[in-house]
Amino acid sequence: MRNVLMAGFLLVFIVGCKDKPGENEQVVSGKPQDHLPEMKESISRGANIYNNFCASCHLMGGDGITGVFPTLKGSDWLAEKQKASIHAIKYGLKGPIEVNGLEYDNLMPALGLNDQEVADVMNYINNSWGNNFGNFVTEEEVSAIAK
Amino acid sequence: MKSRSIFFTALAAASLVACGENGKTNEKQEVAVVDTVQQERPVTIPEDSLTTAEYETEVVVPGLQIAWGMTFLPDGGMLITEKSGELIHFKNGQKQQVQGAPEVYNRGQGGFMDVALHPDYENNGWIYFTYSSSEGEEEGGNTALMRAKLEGNQLTNKEVLYKATPNSTRGQHFGSRIDFDEQGYLYFSIGDRGNRDVNPQDITRDGGKVYRLNADGSIPTDNPFVGEANAKDAIYSFGHRNPQGMIYNPETGEIWVHEHGPQGGDEINVVKKGANYGWPRVTYGINYDGTPITEETSGPDFEDPIYYWVPSIAPSGFVYVTSDKYPELKGDLLVGSLKFQYVEHLSLDGKTVTAREKILEGIGRVRDIVQSPAGDLYVSVEGKGIVRIVPKQG
Numbered sequence: 001m002r003n004v005l006m007a008g009f010l011l012v013f014i015v016g017c018k019d020k021p022g023e024n025e026q027v028v029s030g031k032p033q034d035h036l037p038e039m040k041e042s043i044s045r046g047a048n049i050y051n052n053f054c055a056s057c058h059l060m061g062g063d064g065i066t067g068v069f070p071t072l073k074g075s076d077w078l079a080e081k082q083k084a085s086i087h088a089i090k091y092g093l094k095g096p097i098e099v100n101g102l103e104y105d106n107l108m109p110a111l112g113l114n115d116q117e118v119a120d121v122m123n124y125i126n127n128s129w130g131n132n133f134g135n136f137v138t139e140e141e142v143s144a145i146a147k
Numbered sequence: 148m149k150s151r152s153i154f155f156t157a158l159a160a161a162s163l164v165a166c167g168e169n170g171k172t173n174e175k176q177e178v179a180v181v182d183t184v185q186q187e188r189p190v191t192i193p194e195d196s197l198t199t200a201e202y203e204t205e206v207v208v209p210g211l212q213i214a215w216g217m218t219f220l221p222d223g224g225m226l227i228t229e230k231s232g233e234l235i236h237f238k239n240g241q242k243q244q245v246q247g248a249p250e251v252y253n254r255g256q257g258g259f260m261d262v263a264l265h266p267d268y269e270n271n272g273w274i275y276f277t278y279s280s281s282e283g284e285e286e287g288g289n290t291a292l293m294r295a296k297l298e299g300n301q302l303t304n305k306e307v308l309y310k311a312t313p314n315s316t317r318g319q320h321f322g323s324r325i326d327f328d329e330q331g332y333l334y335f336s337i338g339d340r341g342n343r344d345v346n347p348q349d350i351t352r353d354g355g356k357v358y359r360l361n362a363d364g365s366i367p368t369d370n371p372f373v374g375e376a377n378a379k380d381a382i383y384s385f386g387h388r389n390p391q392g393m394i395y396n397p398e399t400g401e402i403w404v405h406e407h408g409p410q411g412g413d414e415i416n417v418v419k420k421g422a423n424y425g426w427p428r429v430t431y432g433i434n435y436d437g438t439p440i441t442e443e444t445s446g447p448d449f450e451d452p453i454y455y456w457v458p459s460i461a462p463s464g465f466v467y468v469t470s471d472k473y474p475e476l477k478g479d480l481l482v483g484s485l486k487f488q489y490v491e492h493l494s495l496d497g498k499t500v501t502a503r504e505k506i507l508e509g510i511g512r513v514r515d516i517v518q519s520p521a522g523d524l525y526v527s528v529e530g531k532g533i534v535r536i537v538p539k540q541g
Contacts (some may be wrong), residue, residue: 050325051435052341053255053318059410060436094530106488107512107530109213109230111318112254 039123039136046124053111054121062129068106070099073129082134084120086145089118115142171437189444189451191431192503194458199505200475200492203537207525208237214527216261216277216324219519221269226297227533228276230258236300247302248293252279252288255318260290261335268304272296273362277323277335280310287314289353290321290337294364308364309335309381311353317341318327320354324393324465326402332367333360334402334418338389343427347386351377355426357390357404357418359383371421386424386449387416392465392482399498405462405482408432409440412457415480417498425449431457454493454500461486464515470522472538481506483513483526490516490526490536507536 035043051060058064062073072078077099078085087093092110096103113121116139126133197407208214220226224238226245251259257279258262265273273294282290289311295302320338327333339347339355347355350372358381361367372378389402412432416424429443445451456462464483468476471532480493480500488511494502507513512529519525524536 048173055435056319065486069487107213109529110253112252112257 042120043127046120046122049113049117050124051123053113062120062125067102070097070104072125073131074100075080076100078125079133083145086118086137086142089113089121090142090145091147115139118142167536189453189455191455192500194454197503197505199508202506204507204510204534205537206532207535208533213514213529213531214533215259216515217517217525217527217533218240218262218264226262226274228259228262232259234302235258243300245297245300245302247305249280249293249335250277250283252272254288254316257288257318257321260321260323261325262521263327266327266331275325275333276378277325279321281314282310282311283314285314287313287316289340290323292335301470306364308360309358311337314383314417315340315342320389322390324391326393326395328395329400331362333362334358335382336390336393339351339426345389347388348428350375350379350382350385353379355385355387356382357384358388382421383420384418384424386426388426391463393466394467396467397469398538405465407461408459410435411457412476413456413462415454416450416452419450422450423448431455432459453498459486460491461483464513464527466516468516470524472522473524475539481516481524485512485514485529487535488512
């Protein structure tokens with residue numbers, strides 16, 4: 001009995017603190033095994049930044065809210081406008097923009113991220129939820145994007 | 148059978164301990180004086196019951212980015228905080244940037260937040276601000292409260308009355324709104340700083356709290372946690388997530404806040420001395436990835452909201468309308484919606500919300516709403532500026 005009880009304790013210790021998904025979980029549904037180690041690390045850091053700064057509007061699954069916050073998952077805007085996307089994350093973005101045929105006329109504030117964080121979150125959204133956009137974004141590339 | 152129940156007790160005990168420093172605050176809140184004599188039942192009204200009302204608006208202050216807070220000076224001018232850190236004095240149709248505004252940590256949801264005048268501003272000149280500040284040892288920022296005076300185009304006599312600790316580079320949940328009650332106490336809010344399992348339930352830590360101070364920044368001696376070991380004695384209530392709306396309700400004599408839930412579970416709470424509003428142990432919301440946070444929406448140790456929203460509207464800005472210029476709104480609440488881009492009119496019977504109505508539908512992300520001393524309603528819309536709601540009559 002004692003062993004079972006201990007096992008129960010252990011189990012709950014492990015599970016007990018896992019019942020807060022959402023905060024820092026990394027969901028990368030691309031093919032991370034295909035990425036170089038530095039890309040994997042960047043995506044992993046980017047997942048934290050995404051959940052911290054982006055998910056409250058664009059949601060964990062990158063779906064956004066139709067008509068209010070544009071989707072990132074399968075977004076033609078993100079796929080086709082990599083530089084503009086970096087610019088938006090770095091300096092904010094004011095609409096109107098058209099994403100997957102829908103107009104969004106809204107304001108995304110500048111997030112106050114440093115260049116490495118911008119690169120990481122770009123790599124995360126480019127390679128999550130089935131997205132396979134762009135090339136590996138580096139800190140240097142972000143710092144070269146001027147206001 | 149018997150061993151099974153022991154097992155479950157062990158489970159329950161372990162899960163309490165497992166998730167951290169929360170256990171100890173449990174006992175503390177029982178010591179606190181909590182007025183729960185008349186417990187209102189939480190109310191919600193489904194989205195499909197919303198009606199819509201048409202109002203005209205006129206642009207008063209154009210060309211603002213994110214006008215986070217605004218207040219009216221006795222001479223009819225306005226003070227406006229831009230999230231990015233500028234303090235704007237708007238007078239006679241002109242915007243002027245005030246010098247000496249506090250240095251803000253503009254990251255994520257942080258930046259320059261609320262502005263409020265002392266109730267006796269005409270005699271003492273004190274203006275209060277909340278903003279995120281990187282002051283302190285650690286990297287990052289946390290919410291601060293400052294008071295200052297406006298002389299010419301310059302802020303003077305600046306005093307930081309409160310600075311929450313520790314700093315954090317997380318981008319979420321700085322709060323913050325400021326208001327005063329009729330006794331002249333100052334209340335302000337700080338969100339959980341994106342650290343929900345650590346901050347809101349722990350009264351020895353900042354974040355996830357409503358604070359009460361004397362207007363000079365000193366701690367009222369009858370604050371609920373004064374004298375408790377290690378407690379932050381500025382705390383007035385705790386277990387909040389991220390209040391970005393605060394009013395003094397003159398009918399009930401109470402401070403009310405609304406606060407952002409996660410996905411679902413935005414709330415209106417009547418702020419009571421020493422009360423615990425339950426975040427994240429009880430909530431009507433779920434995680435952004437759709438998983439549950441807790442199965443519980445209520446509990447004996449927690450104060451229920453008087454109203455909650457599912458889905459979330461992302462509330463910011465809060466007014467209790469007393470103006471005769473809008474008889475159909477008088478005695479009711481207005482709440483801005485960042486997410487759905489309208490102003491929500493909540494009909495109020497005492498402390499019960501009886502109806503929801505959308506006004507200014509599609510206007511944009513509503514950040515703040517205030518009633519001016521002349522009784523006009525002003526709405527701050529992100530990316531646009533400040534508009535006045537044109538009264539329907541005369």
